[in-house]
Amino acid sequence: MDEEAAKKLIVETLQKKKGKSKFYLKDFYKMLPDEKPRTVKNLVNKMVGEETLEYWSSGSTTLIGLKGVGKQAGAEDEED
Amino acid sequence: MVEFRHKTPLIDQLETGPWTSFVSDIKREHESRMENPKGIDFQFNQDCCDDLLGVLELSYEHGRTHWKHGGIVGVFGYGGGVIGRYCDQPEMFPGVAHFHTMRVNQPMGHFYSTKYLEQIMDLWERRGSGLTNMHGATGDIIFLGTSTPQLEEVFYELTHNIKQDLGGSGSNLRTPSDCMGQSMCEFACYDTQEICYQLTMEYQDELHRPAFPYKFKFKFDGCPNCCVASIARSDISFIGTWRDDIRIDQEAVKAYVGGELKPNAGAHAGRDWGPFDIQKEVIGLCPTQCMSWDGSKLEINTPECTRCMHCINVMPRALRIGLDTGCSLLLGAKSPILDGAQMATLVVPFIKVEPPYDEIKETVIEPIWDWWMEEGKNRERLGELIKRQGMQKVLEVTGFKAIPQMIQEPRSNPYVFWKEDEVPGGFKRDINEFRKYHQR
Ligand code: HEM
Ligand code: HEM
Ligand code: SF4
Ligand code: SF4
Secondary structure (H helix, E strand, O other), X not given: OOHHHHHHXXXXXXXXOOOOOOEOHHHHHHHOOOOXXXXXXXXXXXXXXXXXXXXXXXXXXXXXXXXXXXXOEOOOOOOO | OOOOOOXXXXXXXXXXXXXXXXXXXXXXXXXXXXXXXXXXXXXXXXXXXXXHHHHHHHHHHHOOXXXXXXXXXXXXXXXXXXXXXXXXXXXXXXXXXXXXXEEEOOOHHHOXXXXXXXXXXXXXXXXXXXXXXXXOOOOOEEEEOOOHHHHHHHHHHHHHHOOOOEOOOOOOEOOOEEOOHHHOOOOOOOOHHHHHHHHHHHOHHHHHOOOOOOOEOEEEEOOOOOOOOHHHHOOEEEEEEEOOOOEEOHHHHHHHHHXXXXXXXXXOOOOOOOOOOHHHHOHHHOOOOOEEEOOOOEEEOHHHOOOOOHHHHHOOOOEEOOOOEEEEEEEOOEOOOOOOOEOOEEEEEEEOOOOOOHHHHHHXXXXXXXXXXXXXXXXXOHHHHHHHHOHHHHHHHHOOOOOHHHOOOOOOOOOOOOOHHHOOOOOOOOHHHHHHHOOO
């Protein structure tokens, strides 16, 4: 899949998820099952750099979501 | 007199014990910030320390925390190094409504110059709370408490003026840490600081851009004394060792026996323990019983020695580590978030530690990461994956051979099985050939 199509797929998949705004990197692997995990990781990093996505961290665990969506602070177990 | 807005009777009790208290430290920092003798142009709430004491007092009253857990991560392009912390009573404690932690990659072996310490404190008093934790459990310098807009500012000054990077947090490689090693310690079997620095530089992407199932730690101990406790606290524990003989200076052994040299470099001088008894205190305590002393000569049966360091620690002037040095690698230690605490397991009994460390990177670190990133569940530490899929799998992934030293005793942890292609002739037998020797 070309990069632009992959980015579009990621954004659309995230927008469709209701009631959840932050995801593990492994969830992104599942969105692009034909790509190598390393490729997906690099793409996610790139999208963070482009400010489409953002990291969220509890301090011990990192999650990733669309920039500005969902709570910015709070407990990782209490999504909405 | 500097005023304190909050009454804190409960946490004040913490100041009454025999040791210095962090409560006193925070009060002192509050006084210093309010008096401001250096004329600091504070970029973060000047009275934050007062509110910090207030929120802690409230937590003691309620028996529950008033900090929210987690948040967006601060600096551009990094997924770690900043931990968002927000107070859940911001009206009562506006000074700490935002109170984010920053992790700063400590210098290897914790060597500081006064100038460096002054620089980081100047920065942190101006742009943060002025409170630090030297050091966090992982080993980094912890800056405690600043606001979101200050994160980029602190990062800019750290990297441009102090030439210092953030450390790791979240699901990434955590700031590697090491003992002082060969810089000061005669027991060091390899240069802990060099490998710690080089691997930190090599794995910048893993450190700053979280892509692991969970945290991952390297720690480097120069010898089995394990001053940074790598065996209990790191996913890959590097413990210095050697494979030739312990070097023995027989004259110095006699000097210990004769009382001219103090055992353990005089560490037990606080009380009279009677004359040094080499038989009882060294030979008898050797865990593998591989030492002997006939009154004039000390002998060590090297193949049996597990390099526990005991005899060397007791008689450092007489016994020295060998000359063919390297390290052992142990995998999978962790603290008890899931499952309970776990110590690391020996996987590589001996490996040379020589720059550019290709063998360590290519045969251990990278295959282990590939396996864990593929197979590890979200929030599963390497040690838990090893438990789930088995030690045999680790050997398969890394290509190291099972050896007797990997198990405590026969048949207590039977993770070593033969596979068909390892057995001459495989598992199939020729029944006719078999029947020639065995009756039905
Ligand atoms: C040519 C002269 C000297 C040489 C070559 C020399 C060399 C050394 C060396 C190699 C160490 C060990 C450093 C370490 O712990 O890694 C040391 C430590 C030390 N030296 Fe010297 N030294 C010299 C003169 C002096 C003088 C004149 C003094 C005091 C007046 C002194 C006081 C000390 C002290 C107190 C230590 C212990 C420092 C520590 O453990 O951190 N040295 N010296
Ligand atoms: C009130 C006076 C002093 C105090 C409170 C003090 C305190 C200390 C402390 C806390 C250490 C660090 C020990 C460690 O490594 O854990 C130290 C080390 C040292 N001090 Fe002092 N000190 C004082 C006076 C002096 C004087 C007057 C001298 C020399 C004339 C001196 C020479 C040294 C040396 C050479 C070391 C390094 C020792 C070593 O690590 O081998 N100190 N001191
Ligand atoms: S771990 Fe060993 S080499 Fe490192 S400081 Fe401790 S005793 Fe020295
Ligand atoms: S290092 Fe430990 S095992 Fe080896 S000889 Fe000394 S006491 Fe015995």
